[in-house]
Amino acid sequence: MEREDISEKNDYHRRDSCRLCNSKNIELAMSLEKTPMGDAYIFSDRLGEEQKTYPLDLFLCNDCSLSQIVDVINPEFLYRDYIYSTSISxxxxxxxxxxxxxxxxxxxxxxxxxxxxxxxxxxxxxxxxxxxxxxxxxxxxxxxxxxxxxxxxxxxxxxxxxxxxxxxxxxxxxxxxxxxxxxxxxxxxxxxxxxxxxxxxxxxxxxxxxxxxxxxxxxxxxxxxxxxxxxxxxxxxxxxxxxxxxxxxxxxxxxxxxxxxxxxxxxxxxxxxxxxxxxxxxxxxxxxxxxxxxxxETYRSFDKRMQDTKKSLHHLLNYIKGQGKTVAGYGASVGVTTMLYHFDLGKFVDFIVDDNSSRHNSFSPGLHIPVLSPNSLLEKKPDYSIILAWQYSKPIIEKNQDYLNQGGHFITPLPKFEVI
Ligand SMILES: [Zn+2]
Missing domain, CATH: 3.40.50.150 (Vaccinia Virus protein VP39)
Structure with a gap:
């Protein structure tokens, strides 16, 4: 398929007013780490291309109270590479x-x-x-x-x-x-x-x-x-x-x-x-x-909880890696990109696994961590696996008892930091 060259167009702009009420009285509520487009998983033919990162700051409107992202990526860029899924669960x-x-x-x-x-x-x-x-x-x-x-x-x-x-x-x-x-x-x-x-x-x-x-x-x-x-x-x-x-x-x-x-x-x-x-x-x-x-203050304390989660993760992962052990991630969705960047996990995670086979053999946006099938937990035997798709922690743990039985451990970062 021919890819249209849109590199000359503006790829993003930053708003200076609220999207709902146009007020300029908007305030930075939480500064997230910059990320590439979260769903831009790529295959090996594009590993040479740099994936640009964009600011991802959450702002609060002090007039109408909308919380919002003000850095708007041009939809032509944002949706260009997406694999649209038509199946409704x-x-x-x-x-x-x-x-x-x-x-x-x-x-x-x-x-x-x-x-x-x-x-x-x-x-x-x-x-x-x-x-x-x-x-x-x-x-x-x-x-x-x-x-x-x-x-x-x-x-x-x-x-x-x-x-x-x-x-x-x-x-x-x-x-x-x-x-x-x-x-x-x-x-x-x-x-x-x-x-x-x-x-x-x-x-x-x-x-x-x-x-x-x-x-x-x-x-x-x-x-x-x-x-x-x-x-x-x-x-x-x-x-x-x-x-x-x-x-x-x-x-x-x-x-x-x-x-x-x-x-x-x-x-x-x-x-x-x-x-x-x-x-x-x-x-x-x-x-x-x-x-x-x-x-x-509500968003500042949310921010603080996320910083505490990051500290807990780094404390454990530095210790594990110091012992020469290996670490996998579980989940390769758009939201996982935010997790990987905001918690700065790129240096710890050797590979990611995901249940969605269309993602297998791809590489995560920006960090280019390989995405493999969940069988890799049994084949490569990572010592620890961080459940990045933490909303599915329960079914993931239930499905992967063999991994636990062979000595692997799961880390759930949220809603509560736990090692299983
Ligand atoms: Zn507003």
Missing amino acids: LGLRDHFKKYSEEVLKKLNPANGSLVVDLGSNDGTLLRFFKNNDMKVLGIDPAKDIAKKATESGVATLPYFFTKDVAAEVKERYGPAKIITANNMIANLDDLSDFVSGIKNLMAPNGAFVFQTGYGLDLFEKDLIDVIYHEHLSYFSTKSLKPFFKNNGLELFDVKRDSIKRGSLRGMVQFKGGPNKISDSVEKLVELEESAGIDKI
Whole structure:
């Protein structure tokens, strides 16, 4: 495949204002180590190329309390090398089924109403709406995925959603009674264009439903590894409520969900729309305030906990390496790149293993640590293995009893530092 030369274009820019409220009163909340693009695992043919690192600092807006990354990598660079995965896991399928049922129950649209899903992937969510007599349309910029979804019965347009695309879609298909967007708004830098698009496309009595990573879970669960360049915003009810209000919209329902390590689902309508504003909105704002989501100290203590974790890791790893022992890592995801850089683990880890076979024989972004199959734990017998994908510690340990039985040890860095 021919690779377009985009090296002359600007690869990134740094914002100096809040992405939601445009305030310049933003403050550095936590300085993370610079990383390359977190998912840019490469194969041996590209080992000679340097992978540039970019700042990854978390800022807090002192006006609307949005925590956010201000260093924005040009999406053309960010997504150029990504291997898009189209398979939706079984857990996510069940989640989408329930999601569609809850949305239909809450909004009660007439049969034949138009539902548009932004970032619709293979059409899994829309298929549930279609089965409930809704008219459906997907919008997803990945051409191959859009084509496959269309062929399987969920019409999908291969576009990035912008306000112009929204106007065009409305012209062709009519206004949307329901617009959904899952796991995508955190990746957008220009939310003002996006929300103009929603307003262009949404019916006067319609609703916009989004699900996104939740800023409260970030520091409550110490999710250092959900911070990477694709995730520009870590939203909360407190920061989104005034944003929608200033755009002539109204957040009328919110729900906290544990999927994807902690999510926030919100429903939005035009100001004065048909839905009553649920108590859930004020309740979640109160919960966020009592947890200190708007206080710089909250992020400083998150930072301190991560520095302590790094110290514990280095203390142990220096000792182990001093004895000439070997160390592996478990997990080769986008978030693992943040872990490897922020905890400065590159010098300790001899190789990484991952269950995903498409990653095998690749090299980690920037540090170029080889990624191998989990069988390597039995073949190469590393003395210690750090579970970098720590949200899966339990199943990883259960699956690798043979490794433990032959004398290997696991190190879990988070949520609690432990050696097994
Ligand atoms: Zn703000």
